[in-house]
Amino acid sequence: MLKGHLDMIVLAALSAGPAHGYAIIEEIRRRSGGAFDLPEGTVYPVLHRLEQAGLLSSRWVTADSGRRRRVYGVTKRGDKMLTDRRKVWEQFSNAIGGLLGGTRPCKTPA
Amino acid sequence: MQDAGLIDDYVERLAGKLDFDRSLSQCVRQEVEDHLREAVATDATNDVAAAERRAVANFGDADAIAAQFAVISLAKQSRRTGSASILGIAAVFIAMKGRVAWYAATQWTTNIDLESIVGIVGSVDRYAFWFSVIAGIGCWLYIGTRRFPHAFNSTFRKQLDRFLLVSTAMIAALMASVVSDGILTAIQLSGTGFSAGSLVPILSMAIEILCAGLLALHIRSTIRRVTQIAALWNA
Numbered sequence: 242m243l244k245g246h247l248d249m250i251v252l253a254a255l256s257a258g259p260a261h262g263y264a265i266i267e268e269i270r271r272r273s274g275g276a277f278d279l280p281e282g283t284v285y286p287v288l289h290r291l292e293q294a295g296l297l298s299s300r301w302v303t304a305d306s307g308r309r310r311r312v313y314g315v316t317k318r319g320d321k322m323l324t325d326r327r328k329v330w331e332q333f334s335n336a337i338g339g340l341l342g343g344t345r346p347c348k349t350p351a
Numbered sequence: 352m353q354d355a356g357l358i359d360d361y362v363e364r365l366a367g368k369l370d371f372d373r374s375l376s377q378c379v380r381q382e383v384e385d386h387l388r389e390a391v392a393t394d395a396t397n398d399v400a401a402a403e404r405r406a407v408a409n410f411g412d413a414d415a416i417a418a419q420f421a422v423i424s425l426a427k428q429s430r431r432t433g434s435a436s437i438l439g440i441a442a443v444f445i446a447m448k449g450r451v452a453w454y455a456a457t458q459w460t461t462n463i464d465l466e467s468i469v470g471i472v473g474s475v476d477r478y479a480f481w482f483s484v485i486a487g488i489g490c491w492l493y494i495g496t497r498r499f500p501h502a503f504n505s506t507f508r509k510q511l512d513r514f515l516l517v518s519t520a521m522i523a524a525l526m527a528s529v530v531s532d533g534i535l536t537a538i539q540l541s542g543t544g545f546s547a548g549s550l551v552p553i554l555s556m557a558i559e560i561l562c563a564g565l566l567a568l569h570i571r572s573t574i575r576r577v578t579q580i581a582a583l584w585n586a
Contacts (some may be wrong), residue, residue: 259384261385262385262386263385263386263389264383264388278410280409280410280412281386281390281409281410281411282383282410282411282412282413282415282416283411283416283419285382285383285386285416285420286416286419286422287418288421289423290423290499290501293423293426293499294499295426304385305563306389306392308384308385308388310382310384310385311378311381311382311385311552317486340571346458350405
């Protein structure tokens with residue numbers, strides 16, 4: 242289930258500002274309260290794919306350790322995509338919440 | 352101690368699996384090594400060897416990760432092939448039109464005995480070329496509008512099969528057009544002695560052959576890449 246939402250998770254983790262792969266994974270772990278403890282390597286192909294799709298941009302920097310480090314940031318297109326995904330997710334979440342809780346959803350589901 | 356061992360072996364294994372795409376392999380090597388070294392550096396324990404083992408284990412299976420990167424590389428290569436097709440066809444068109452303009456400017460006449468052959472070959476040339484234009488644009492639009500795949504699944508495989516089938520038909524038609532151009536050029540040049548003016552049609556033919564040849568090699572390389580990556584996913 243998590244796999245299908247990796248794009249949105251990575252975009253959301255980067256919404257606070259540019260970061261390198263390790264920091265993105267730490268951010269996902271932190272913001273999900275440790276619930277999304279995925280194999281770290283799976284995030285990198287997602288980053289590359291999102292960059293190819295124009296949703297992320299990247300640049301190489303030299304870290305304090307002297308190692309070359311790739312830093313990713315969300316593009317305008319990526320930002321728009323995240324906004325759209327958030328809306329869809331909220332509608333879906335409300336609908337499921339309504340179903341499971343037996344209450345009416347706040348918004349019309351997508 | 353920290354600079355050799357488990358992390359190096361892991362990074363080497365992962366990058367080695369992506370050797371077919373050197374720039375990706377190098378990029379992944381640097382990026383993953385930075386990640387693993389960072390994980391070791393931030394590990395709370397003082398046991399470096401154990402921290403390296405944990406970092407590598409948390410990163411996941413190198414083969415599975417390489418397979419995911421390979422799909423992105425293949426998607427990129429197929430898009431490049433689509434763009435190369437358009438550029439190749441455009442270059443052939445410019446060379447062809449340049450040669451025709453040169454014939455007109457220099458009032459080069461066709462050997463009257465061979466006019467019927469010129470008519471047939473000229474028709475083959477035209478139809479083959481315009482077929483390649485339509486197929487090339489179709490390929491470029493088709494592959495360029497597909498979403499980047501998550502995996503080497505049946506949907507992506509079908510997209511690639513369609514793309515490569517039309518690309519192969521396109522390059523076959525372009526080759527037929529270039530061969531026809533070669534025949535027409537040979538007819539035009541026959542009966543006239545070699546002069547400096549002959550260099551223009553010969554040069555334009557060389558450009559056409561080069562462009563079509565490079566494009567054929569590019570398509571072949573994409574077909575081979577599909578086979579390599581299919582093997583990686585099936586391993």
